[in-house]
Amino acid sequence: MHLRPARPDDADLLVDLVALAVAWSGRDAADHAQVLGDDHLVRYVEGWPRTGDRGTVAVDDEGCPLGGAWLRLLPASRPGYSYVADDVPELTLAVLPHGRGRGVGTRLLDACLTGDLPAVSLSVEDGNDRARGMYLRRGFVVVGREGGSDVMLRTAPGGPATAGSTATW
Template sequence: MHLRDATDDDRDLLLDVLLEAYNWTGEPRFTREWLTTDPHTVRYLGGWKRPDDVGIVAVDDDGVVLGAIWARPLPATEPGYGWVADDVPELTMAVLPGARGRGVGSALLAGILDRARALGVTAVSLSVEDGNTAARSLYVRHGFVVVGRNGGSDTMLREL
């Protein structure tokens, strides 16, 4: 597995990853069309790649995408589900089904934390839905703590 920086050309790939994150249960709860038209969801990738966006894509030796993660600061006027503060970027990530259980999520998370730290970011946040125990366990292992609640999800924070 290799990690590479997400580029301007990765918006469609990241949209596929976002769809996977939203459909983490394995059921098709959301569609790609919904992701691109829902005003709240558009915040996560609209205008990708902005100067303050940072992302990583995990690929195998053949260049097949295994998953991706990105961080984007969102303002209080247009918060994400895991919003904490304007200066705290929110993470979005997913590992594609065939790549789960192989350390891809840990590698992506460690990589984005390193990149965010190098950019001077002091904390990152995310949202994890109730029932998504695999993701929640991963986040806790990487030092995230619950700092709030939004509907059926916990908002988690990792200070850097």
């Protein structure tokens, strides 16, 4: 397995990964068409790539995708589920079912947290303890509540005490 930057031609993959993130429990089914047709979910992928987007894709030895993670700035006028501030990017992360449980998700998460980001937010649904555990171990803390999910925020060491003040892109 290795990691590579997400590319413009990964747009369809990212749509599928949003569907997997929604369907993490197996309770809520979601597919490609539903993501594209859902005004909220589509915000994470529409127009990919946009200025400020940054992402990583994990691929196997044949170059087939195993999963991906990306960050997108979503404005208050069209926020994601983990909106904190206009200058705090929201994280999306999912690993294809056959790639799970061997460190791919952790490596993708770490790839998104390297660099100069003052803060990153995400949404994790109640019961998704595998994902929640990863986030807690990487320093995310719960800062809000949206439906049946927690909004989590990670402020980088040396970053702003309060998110949403000084991020630059």
